[in-house]
Amino acid sequence: MTDKMITFRETCNILFSQEESYGSQRQAAQDLFSLLAGIIGYDDNQPQQEQAKDCFLPSGKAISLQGAARCLWEFARTSRFLQGVEAAVRAAQQRFPGERIRLLEAGCGPFALLALPLAIKFQSSEVGFTLLDIHPHSLEAAKTIVTALGLQDYVNDYVQADATAWICPDPLRPHVMVSETMQNALKKEPQVAITRNLAPQLLPGGIFLPEKVRVDFCFLYWITNEGEVPFQRTQPVATLYELRLDNPHDPLQGQFTLPNPLPENIRPGLCTHIQVFGDCCLEENQCSLTLPLRVKGLELQAGGTIHHEYIMGEVPGFVLTPG
Ligand SMILES: C[S@@+](CC[C@H](N)C(=O)[O-])C[C@H]1O[C@@H](n2cnc3c(N)ncnc32)[C@H](O)[C@@H]1O
Structure with a gap:
């Protein structure tokens, strides 16, 4: 296992855990940020112009690569979402026995943070990811991370699209979808529009996160x-x-x-x-x-x-x- 993968595994394990202290989760989020930012050559103190540019869609703001990367620092958010996604994939395995679970991360940002960490919990024969984002730089960054960590077998597809309008090809309908495209009181970002477009495209019995x-x-x-x-x-x-x-x-x-x-x-x-x-x-x-x-x-x-x-x-x- 490479040094990068060892750090990825150790930091993600801490974020998945419900037992870890506030301090150790905060440190793990910072260490994971350093690892992933290093892989994509992103410097938070000196972002390139296109990395700091939000995109304004008819359905709300799609935050920049910089904004999306910084979401990792919100370690309580990241940790709860990771715990939820792991539990959802396990529930999907019960609901769809023997099937390889297809998980869509809609708005994956540069780190595909709500999908790639699952690679330390599941085999690539158990789960496959579709990574979708409107920002080409974020999607490109996610691809770079997948390659650097050797996680290619986990990824079914990369999609650059507006998640409020994207139609999933029927044979690829996901068992699980996750999207964190929101701020407090559902302001400014398109969580509602994304949920309204994507949730009906789940396989019957599939799971959308956040649930409520x-x-x-x-x-x-x-x-x-x-x-x-x-x-x-x-x-x-x-x-x-x-x-x-x-x-x-x-x-x-x-x-x-x-x-x-x-x-x-x-x-x-x-x-x-x-x-x-x-x-x-x-x-x-x-x-x-x-x-x-x-x-x-x-x-x-x-x-x-x-x-x-x-x-x-x-x-x-x-x-x-x-x-
Ligand atoms: C808050 S970040 C979350 C990043 C990552 N999923 C995480 O949880 O750390 C939201 C991401 O959703 C993307 N996004 C927002 N609206 C979108 C839309 N309508 N279609 C596709 N991507 C969108 C943004 O570009 C951004 O990368």
């Missing part, structure tokens, strides 16, 4: 304590939307009633909960995707109605208006 993303409306309040200003939130007032495999076409709008009286000193906010797979979840504040998001400019009236709508478009996100 729920966005709740809640009240945020600030606590001032010796100069620190942490904030907390109340129990959710209403669930605005739950993105799931079995409801990708549910309505994106609705309304709810505010309590009467309103609690004091609060601000409206959106909270995000991600169920990656089974009991593998990202709870509030565990990573940037689950940070509460303040809703600015919304006037609250005790007992009043709030209309909400999730807008799919160049800048996806929730719009809330009093009604």
Whole structure:
């Protein structure tokens, strides 16, 4: 085994584990970043122009190679997603006995981070990956990593395409799909549009990750304590939307009633909960995707109605208006 593969194996093992400490997962994410960035010749302090360029699609922002590479630093996110993907592939093996599991990573970025680490858990006869991204530089980088680590047998295909419109050839329909193309409160990036396009293309009985993303409306309040200003939130007032495999076409709008009286000193906010797979979840504040998001400019009236709508478009996100 090469030195690169030894480091890959050791760092990924730590990220897959549920037992490792915060510190060791953080270190593993940094070491894995150094390894993979070194392989593709990426310098985070001096990225080339095309590596730092986001791409703006009709369905939202596809972040640059740089942005996608940096996702690895969010080690709690990376770790939970890896644990979820491993569990999903094991579940797919139960559901499709004897079949080689086809896994699509939609939005693989330069490191194909939610697919390639599975190579330390499964044989290439058990699982094969389709790596898809809109950014040609990211896809090229993923290919370089696959070759450098000798993982060619695991890869079925590289696809440069918009995941919100891509149609999978029928004989290659995946057993498992994973896409992490989101920010908190499903803003800016195209997770909803990607899920709506891809989830129906799974094999019947297939698994889409994350399994559920729920966005709740809640009240945020600030606590001032010796100069620190942490904030907390109340129990959710209403669930605005739950993105799931079995409801990708549910309505994106609705309304709810505010309590009467309103609690004091609060601000409206959106909270995000991600169920990656089974009991593998990202709870509030565990990573940037689950940070509460303040809703600015919304006037609250005790007992009043709030209309909400999730807008799919160049800048996806929730719009809330009093009604
Ligand atoms: C947040 S990064 C995730 C990278 C990697 N999957 C991970 O989890 O570390 C999202 C990736 O999705 C890609 N992406 C976003 N929208 C896309 C779209 N509509 N079609 C294809 N790729 C897209 C971006 O280019 C970026 O590489």
